[in-house]
Amino acid sequence: MSAEGSEVLKFRDSEQAEVLYDRLESLMDSIGREVAIMHVCGSHEEAIAKYGLRSNLPEDLSVRMGPGCPVCVTDMPEIDEGIHLAEQGVTVATFGDMYKVPGTEGSLRDAERDGASVEVVYSATDAVEYAEDNPDEEVVFFATGFETTAAPTAAVLAAEPPENFSVLSVHKYVPPAMAAIAELPESDVDGFLAAGHAATITGYGLFEPLVEEYGIPTVVGGFEPLDVLRALVGLLELIDAGEAGLENAYPRVVSEDGNVAAKEIMWDVFEQTTREWRGLGEIPGGNLSMTDAYAEWNARERYDVDPDTGPADPLTEQCICGDIMAGKADPDDCTLFGTVCTPRDPVGPCMVSDEGTCHIWNTYGGRPEV
Amino acid sequence: MLEDSVTQDHGAGGEPMRDLLDEHVLPRFAADGQDDVGLAALDDGAVFPVGEQAVVLTTDNHVVDPLQFPGGDIGRLAVSGTVNDLAMMGATGSVALTNSLVIEDGFDLDVLDEIFASMAATCEEADCRIVAGDTKVLPGDDVDGLVMNTAGVGIVPRGEHVSDAGLEPGDKVVVSGTIGDHGIALLAAREDIDFGADLESDVAPVDQLVDLAREAGEVTAMKDPTRGGLATALNEMAEKGGVGIELAESAVPVKPGVDGAGEVLGIDPLEVANEGKVVFAVSEADTEAVVSALRDHPKGTDAAVIGDVVDEHRGRVVLDTGVGRRYLSEPVSEPLPRIC
Numbered sequence: 001m002s003a004e005g006s007e008v009l010k011f012r013d014s015e016q017a018e019v020l021y022d023r024l025e026s027l028m029d030s031i032g033r034e035v036a037i038m039h040v041c042g043s044h045e046e047a048i049a050k051y052g053l054r055s056n057l058p059e060d061l062s063v064r065m066g067p068g069c070p071v072c073v074t075d076m077p078e079i080d081e082g083i084h085l086a087e088q089g090v091t092v093a094t095f096g097d098m099y100k101v102p103g104t105e106g107s108l109r110d111a112e113r114d115g116a117s118v119e120v121v122y123s124a125t126d127a128v129e130y131a132e133d134n135p136d137e138e139v140v141f142f143a144t145g146f147e148t149t150a151a152p153t154a155a156v157l158a159a160e161p162p163e164n165f166s167v168l169s170v171h172k173y174v175p176p177a178m179a180a181i182a183e184l185p186e187s188d189v190d191g192f193l194a195a196g197h198a199a200t201i202t203g204y205g206l207f208e209p210l211v212e213e214y215g216i217p218t219v220v221g222g223f224e225p226l227d228v229l230r231a232l233v234g235l236l237e238l239i240d241a242g243e244a245g246l247e248n249a250y251p252r253v254v255s256e257d258g259n260v261a262a263k264e265i266m267w268d269v270f271e272q273t274t275r276e277w278r279g280l281g282e283i284p285g286g287n288l289s290m291t292d293a294y295a296e297w298n299a300r301e302r303y304d305v306d307p308d309t310g311p312a313d314p315l316t317e318q319c320i321c322g323d324i325m326a327g328k329a330d331p332d333d334c335t336l337f338g339t340v341c342t343p344r345d346p347v348g349p350c351m352v353s354d355e356g357t358c359h360i361w362n363t364y365g366g367r368p369e370v
Numbered sequence: 371m372l373e374d375s376v377t378q379d380h381g382a383g384g385e386p387m388r389d390l391l392d393e394h395v396l397p398r399f400a401a402d403g404q405d406d407v408g409l410a411a412l413d414d415g416a417v418f419p420v421g422e423q424a425v426v427l428t429t430d431n432h433v434v435d436p437l438q439f440p441g442g443d444i445g446r447l448a449v450s451g452t453v454n455d456l457a458m459m460g461a462t463g464s465v466a467l468t469n470s471l472v473i474e475d476g477f478d479l480d481v482l483d484e485i486f487a488s489m490a491a492t493c494e495e496a497d498c499r500i501v502a503g504d505t506k507v508l509p510g511d512d513v514d515g516l517v518m519n520t521a522g523v524g525i526v527p528r529g530e531h532v533s534d535a536g537l538e539p540g541d542k543v544v545v546s547g548t549i550g551d552h553g554i555a556l557l558a559a560r561e562d563i564d565f566g567a568d569l570e571s572d573v574a575p576v577d578q579l580v581d582l583a584r585e586a587g588e589v590t591a592m593k594d595p596t597r598g599g600l601a602t603a604l605n606e607m608a609e610k611g612g613v614g615i616e617l618a619e620s621a622v623p624v625k626p627g628v629d630g631a632g633e634v635l636g637i638d639p640l641e642v643a644n645e646g647k648v649v650f651a652v653s654e655a656d657t658e659a660v661v662s663a664l665r666d667h668p669k670g671t672d673a674a675v676i677g678d679v680v681d682e683h684r685g686r687v688v689l690d691t692g693v694g695r696r697y698l699s700e701p702v703s704e705p706l707p708r709i710c
Contacts, residue, residue: 014620014692052689052696225693343702344379344386365697370688 011224012051020229021056027236028058035061036188037235038181038327040068040174041195042355043223049364051225063232067177067325068195070145071097071353073277076312078170079103082142084307085168085299086116091134092168093119093127094142095149097353100346102316104309108142124149124156131165140299143169147198150288151262154269157294168299171288173272174198175210180283181326182214189327191235192218196227196250201266203258204248215244222250269294278349279322315340319348324357331358338362383597384700388412407459407533411610414455414594415522417531424528426461428452429521435708437485437515439559441551441571442645444518445489450645452522453496453575454594458648460532460584461524462577465498471505472517485516496575498522532584534603535610537591537651541679543615544657546579546648546664547572547672548623549600553642554631565634568627574646579670583648586663587656593649599641602700603649604677604687611651614683617698618690623672641701651679 028035039045045065048054057063067073080103086092092108099108099120112118117137121127124141131139143153150171157167174195181187194207204220211218217238221231231249238245248254272285290298299305318336323329331337331350341347343359350356379386391412400410406424407417415428432448442450449467456465469489473482493499537543551572558569576594583589591611595603600622608615624632624639632639646669652660657675664670689698 012693017693049696051691052694055695056693225691229693363699365686365689365699370683370695370697 011222011226013226016226017056017229020226020233023233024061024229024236025058027233027240028060031236031240033060035190035236035239036327037061037063037191037193037232038066038189039063039193039195039221040066040178041198042069042353042360043197044068044193044195044221044228045357045360046355047223047225047228049360052364052370053225053228055370057232061232061236063193064327064330065324065357066181066189066327067277067280068174069325069350069353069355069357070149070172071095071101072321072325072349072356073172073177073280074098074101074144074170074349075276075278076103077276077307077309079107080105080307080309081170081305082140082168083108083111083116084305085140085303086111086118088303089117090138090140090303091117091119091130092140092142093121093130095122095144096120097355098142098144101349101352102313104312124153128156128161128165131162135162135164137164139165140303141165141167143167143171146172146174147201147266150270151201151259151266154266155262157269157290157297158265161297166297166299166302167290168305169270169288169290171270172277172283173286173288175206176272176283176286177277177280178207178210179214180280180286182210182216184326186328189216190239192216193228193231193235194218194220196220196222196254199250199254199258201259201262203256203263204246204254205256206258207246211244211246217244217246219247219249220254222253279325315347319350321348321350321356321358324350331361332366334358338366379702382701383602384702386702406528406531411533411535413534414458415461417459417526419528422528423525424531426456426459426524426526426531427521428455428459429519430455432518432520433708434556435515436559437481439571440555440569442573443485443488444516445485445487446492447573447645448518448520449489449492449496449498450573450575451596452520453498453577454645454648456522456524457575457577457580458532458534458592458594459524460526460530460580462581463497463524465496465522465524465577466501467493467498467523468521469500469503470519471503472513473505473507474513474515475507475509477516482516492575496577532589532592533610534591534593534607537607537611537613537679539613539679539681540654541590541651542654542657542675543604543617543677543679544583544650544652544661544664544673544675545595545600545623546576546583546650546670547646548625548628549595549644549647550624550628550632550639550642552645553599554628554635554637554639557635557637557642558631563631565627565631568625569631572644572646574669576646576648576669579648579664579667582663582667582670583650583652583660587660588653589650589660590653591651595644595647595649597643598701599639599643600649601638601640601687601698604698605700607649607651608683608687609685611679612684614680614685615677615687616680616683616690617677617687620690620692621674621676623674640698
């Protein structure tokens with residue numbers, strides 16, 4: 001076993017997990033009512049489902065995934081914009097899991113099958129390299145994702161990419177979505193488990209205003225099983241004490257201020273705007289659009305991105321991905337889950353993306369009622 | 371997206387393949403009643419009666435890429451795979467094979483010789499012989515390197531074959547050794563990733579392990595966890611046997627190198643092919659004897675009890691991860707195409 005391997009195993013130790021589960025039980029006894037925790041990250045759902053944590057959690061404690069899958073919250077008209085660009089003879093460079101997600105009338109993959117030029121890339125840097133290697137093509141990077149991918153997109157723009165390169169930003173910004181969930185009248189979220197890797201860039205201090213304004217305890221957590229359990233203990237301690245506090249349960253990676261240089265570049269390139277999130281509706285300040293300083297690389301300035309699309313597939317209308325991302329429903333509340341809608345033949349984005357709740361539940365055996 | 375053509379998922383051994391067989395093959399070819407184990411059983415091989423004896427018959431195509439890999443090659447894979455399929459039905463000893471080749475025009479004869487030498491050595495190891503064959507050569511556009519088909523025939527006394535469905539609540543689940551070796555080694559070889567030592571395919575005939583286990587105790591079901599890995603083998607056994615299986619992840623033997631490489635690649639060793647391992651369901655009283663008999667053989671030194679057959683969760687496999695519990699599902703597609 002390598003040193004790195006044993007380092008990881010430390011965070012999967014069953015005896016320590018036992019202690020944390022006991023602590024969760026006694027905190028729930030003390031709280032004496034049902035508690036709902038929302039996390040906003042596919043990697044958290046992955047850890048929870050893969051290690052089967054829900055089967056050992058106290059009965060009255062529910063841990064749900066919120067709008068934490070960037071592919072899933074990308075709105076259909078945004079995908080339509082990308083497809084519309086590809087159909088104009090522009091090469092659209094996209095992340096792999098975005099490639100298969102259906103917009104109103106098909107996906108980028110479908111567009112490629114019909115002759116459009118679509119290139120799957122692993123990063124913004126990859127997209128720039130593709131543009132450099134293919135100077136005769138106009139390359140648009142279909143920029144999706146949260147802060148974790150927005151910061152790298154900003155970095156390549158700040159480094160002055162080639163003229164044949166531009167960016168269609170559909171980047172999303174997580175804190176406004178958490179605020180929107182907190183504001184939902186029917187929301188019963190008692191605490192947020194915030195995503196450790198996004199916080200490496202933004203710093204956990206970012207959540208301070210959210211905690212103050214909405215009074216919802218928030219704990220930043222990592223992605224190994226014990227990281228998740230420790231963060232949940234932290235949340236229940238705050239809830240039990242009636243404290244709307246903010247804690248960092250992932251100090252080995254996350255600091256209060258995050259990556260200051262990356263943040264500066266990100267806010268130089270992007271500014272918050274308001275657009276729709278798929279399934280959730282308008283999130284004030286939830287999108288990142290490019291600032292005027294970077295207008296020359298803004299695909300929305302350079303091309304006609306306004307598609308003229310018809311109505312969506314009726315099957316898509318039955319998809320409850322939006323409710324799932326709002327924490328209002330579980331995948332198995334959906335009549336399509338696991339039968340009509342599978343990773344082989346997905347209907348909605350929650351089943352397409354590796355980070356989607358439905359995909360994760362399907363991969364790890366469906367509902368965790370073991 | 372509706373499927374109107376065959377995809378690689380259909381060949382990966384999981385649910386898509388079963389759909390293909392259910393919809394396109396079994397309605398035409400599965401006949402009732404004449405065979406002890408017929409096509410519809412979708413077991414490792416067929417068993418059909420000839421007088422007092424039963425003949426066991428199986429066939430496999432082999433398309434592995436690369437043809438030669440750490441721990442073996444397509445020839446060893448072909449002989450082992452066929453011998454093992456027969457052994458899983460209880461037919462060990464007196465085994466005869468056929469070997470049919472489709473070879474690419476221009477294929478290096480020295481490499482072909484190495485592959486044949488490896489086949490001969492594997493036949494000796496498994497005490498079987500190749501008795502018939504066929505050779506075709508195609509242009510490079512029509513075949514990539516070498517495709518091999520082997521069929522095998524063996525004999526069991528009538529009624530003494532073992533199926534993959536005979537397990538019962540109370541039985542213990544035993545594996546004959548470490549899990550995930552073949553799949554992870556192939557990926558590392560193909561991607562040319564160096565994860566350090568001990569990434570070698572486990573490809574080997576397991577007929578002797580089967581004999582040892584069956585001599586030591588009552589084996590109620592067996593299966594070789596090839597395509598789709600241990601996860602698929604256990605799900606099939608649970609489903610066909612109408613029982614549940616509880617699996618303790620920490621009890622499953624996995625080499626540290628395989629575990630580490632799987633972690634880096636994001637591939638679960640439980641979901642990739644093994645080519646020299648057996649999963650046994652064993653009557654509880656005989657478990658210790660079976661495990662100790664396996665451990666006495668060089669191919670069974672890591673044999674271990676990994677779980678229980680239970681009455682609950684019928685048709686499903688419950689995985690205890692050490693920090694929680696969940697259902698273990700079959701992978702939809704082999705994460706790596708052309709590994710066997």
